[in-house]
Amino acid sequence: MFEGSKLAKKYKIKKCECPSGKMIRFVEPCLLFFLSQGSSYGYELMEKLNNFGFPKVNPDPAMVYRTLRYLEKEKFVTSNWDTNGSGPAKRNYDLTEKGIGLLHVWAESIKMRKQVLEKFIKQYKKHFKNNKNILLESST
Amino acid sequence: MFEGSKLAKKYKIKKCECPSGKMIRFVEPCLLFFLSQGSSYGYELMEKLNNFGFPKVNPDPAMVYRTLRYLEKEKFVTSNWDTNGSGPAKRNYDLTEKGIGLLHVWAESIKMRKQVLEKFIKQYKKHFKNNKNILLESST
DNA sequence: TCATCTATATGTAACTTACATATGGCTTAT
DNA sequence: ATAAGCCATATGTAAGTTACATATAGATGA
Structure with a gap:
């Protein structure tokens, strides 16, 4: 949800379905990637997810486990x-060869998704540059 | 699903949760964007979605309507x-001011999502460039 | 010993998407 | 004129996914 953003306030949008920083379909590929860097366990992987770049969203332990x-x-x-x-026992995970393959397949998929998002943003920017009556925040 | 891809075959991955080209959380922003370019109706919007850039995925009428x-x-x-x-009656839609606002909020959200995907891909590439034993397809 | 942190785990509600199917007007060909 | 086929909208429900709540238990430290 993006209720808190300046834009949302400006336009008085209370209910918004935008996933904003949420990690839709992102837990699995992230876990695979983290594990490709070395074996790890649930709790630690959760913290890595936490620091990955999803703003203000903490991952659900249920999803991770x-x-x-x-x-x-x-x-x-x-x-x-x-x-x-120290501490309670951890269940330690290691990637298999098949798991590395899955990571690569995910990477392909994520690249495509990125391209679709990019296309959307490009068209959006192009359209609203020609209609200057509308506010545009952060021009990245 | 990405079962058909070369990589998936190479690694014998039959079941994959990758959304590939699917338009997750994308119908709403797309409709808003299309409508920002002029009023339109369901069926036409569906066709626009069809041509937007989701490979091999045709949109669900139910979702659109x-x-x-x-x-x-x-x-x-x-x-x-x-x-x-000609043809049967169409229900014609127009964006409101509030709707334009929602589109902008969505755009913000989509930019963030794009950045997260980018970050993932960057790290992924960096990691596997240093581990050359693994095949990397399409280096975009 | 009691609270807190680490660590794993499961049940279920809520939400989203996908698939199936229905309805009916209009057009075109036979 | 009528049947086939397309345009157009619509809804019901299954399947899939995420979010929230909660449980368990060992280790640590006050």
Whole structure:
């Protein structure tokens, strides 16, 4: 939701379906990517997600843990308990070859999505540049 | 789904949650944008969506019509029947001021989403460039 | 020992999308 | 004139996904 943004206020938009910074369909590829950098476990992966770049959105533990179990079920990762170190036991995950493949497939998909978003923004900008009566915030 | 892609085949990935070209949370902003270019009606808007750049995905009429009704309910658009011209009557839609506002809010949101996707891809590329054992398709 | 943090886990409500199907006017060809 | 086919709108519901709530339990420290 984007209720808090300046624009939303300007136009008095209370209810907005915009996902803003939410990580739609993003937990799985992120987990795969993090794991491609080395084995890790749920809680830590959740924190990495937290710092990834979704503004003001903290990830749902349920999503993280369930996605990891799903990935394991489908043989994209393997897991084993790590009882070393301090604190409660962690379930440690490792990417499989198949998991690396899935990451690459996701990357392809994300590239396409990016292109579609880019196309939208380009057309949007082009249109509203010619109609200068409308406010445009942050011209990136 | 991306089952058909070369990568997916290479890694024998049958089940993949990647949304590929699907228009997740994209129908509403697209409709708003199309309407910002001039009034139109459901069927035509659907065709515009069809040609927008989602590869191999045709939009769901249900989504289009329901989204339009929702937008009207929330006063982002107005509608009236157009019985002129050939063929059955069309319900013609026009953006309101509030609707233009919503479009701008969506644009903000989409920019952010794009940035997150970009960040992912950048990190992904950086990581796998240093690990040359893995195939990278289409280096855009 | 009681609160707090780390860590994993599950149940379910809420939301979104996808698929199926219905309806009816208009046009065109037979 | 009538049947086929397209244009156009509409709704019901299944399937899929995310969000919220809550449970459990070991370790740590006051």
